[in-house]
Amino acid sequence: MTRGTRAEQRERTRQALVRESRRLFATLGYGAVGLSEIVRAAGVTKGALYHHFSSKAELFRAVLEQVQEEVAERIAETADAREDTWEQLISGCQAFLTVSTDPVIQRIMLVDGPAVLGWSEWRAMNETTSGRHLAQVLGDLIEEGTIIAQPVEPLTHLLSGAMNEAALWLAASKDPADLDDTQKALVAMLQALRVT
């Protein structure tokens, strides 16, 4: 039954496990998904799963990594289209709010992520993907004098926290005007950081 070279087969199995567990984690939540359900959906057995991942949490980690890379990519491609650094910040934040409305991203990245891996690990993973962009842009804006001189880290956490929570709320809200209202309020808060 196994097809192709060994490395190919290995990769196919791993991807099937990540893909199916991502789908199940997103719809049911980490705690409500059993490993037996995952391996059945992926068409393999638990032997295969534990050959690739050392634990259920490690499997989740691989899924979260994939999700975060996708989010970072989608934000970067929106932000990098702008020349002005300030506009990169604004459009990047708006892109995040839009992208994060996806329930898949919600549950895995924002709800289960911190609880399963612990907040510090979750933070560290963010730092290497989408979180890095935000800190980078804010740092640039401070350096070029657009934003009032201040430590970057507190600002980064305040803003990313604000957007995370807002995204979760937006996904649950019914009124389509909420997105617009939130973006306006966010931009207003960002404007406050500018030197007059």
Place this chain on the structure above:
Amino acid sequence: MTRGTRAEQRERTRQALVRESRRLFATLGYGAVGLSEIVRAAGVTKGALYHHFSSKAELFRAVLEQVQEEVAERIAETADAREDTWEQLISGCQAFLTVSTDPVIQRIMLVDGPAVLGWSEWRAMNETTSGRHLAQVLGDLIEEGTIIAQPVEPLTHLLSGAMNEAALWLAASKDPADLDDTQKALVAMLQALRVT
């Protein structure tokens, strides 16, 4: 062995379960704590636990409720000392950042809470305690014309999300100046909301 009236005994057992599980949940995290560990610490059996709570998640819910009430109380008593509504907002936010540095509150209220109960339920519980105060004050400030007229909800979520994330970061940070920097950045963002 049982002492006093039936209602008294019932209450003692319940409080012992909540107290011990709160301690264990806070130090080890919800997932890492077994029911057997909880009932052993509380000096009862699983029969008692399931007589009071319908599930492990319900027990956690009771713990979270207690924690949130304490936080709301501590914030309210700081904020209510002020006469000016604007100063209530500022001092309330600062009180939240200070109170939320407690690792007990961190783990239960900010990390495990959304994952165990689901984000919407977690949000609903916040809304009835500390979250209500924030929305209340912001609403008052808009009404009295101190803050630019706008929908209250987006603002509330942006701010509470910012403070939640900031609190988690502050608890992990080493530099004592971080708290001050964060509060300054937060106040600056709040100032942006004022009418000129």
Place this chain on the structure above:
DNA sequence: TCCTTCACGTACTGAAGGTACGTGAACTTT
């Protein structure tokens, strides 16, 4: 061709959350 490696499958284990049912003391009723 023989041997080694490795990507799995199979069969099992301990512990977890949860349940069914028994029990004895606290309350109620007559």
Place this chain on the structure above:
DNA sequence: AAAGTTCACGTACCTTCAGTACGTGAAGGA
């Protein structure tokens, strides 16, 4: 105050879960 009822728990058990030990057969190297 005796009999009956309620209820706060304890005991014993079940199911399901994450995790492990070990076997197997095909791929790759000699």
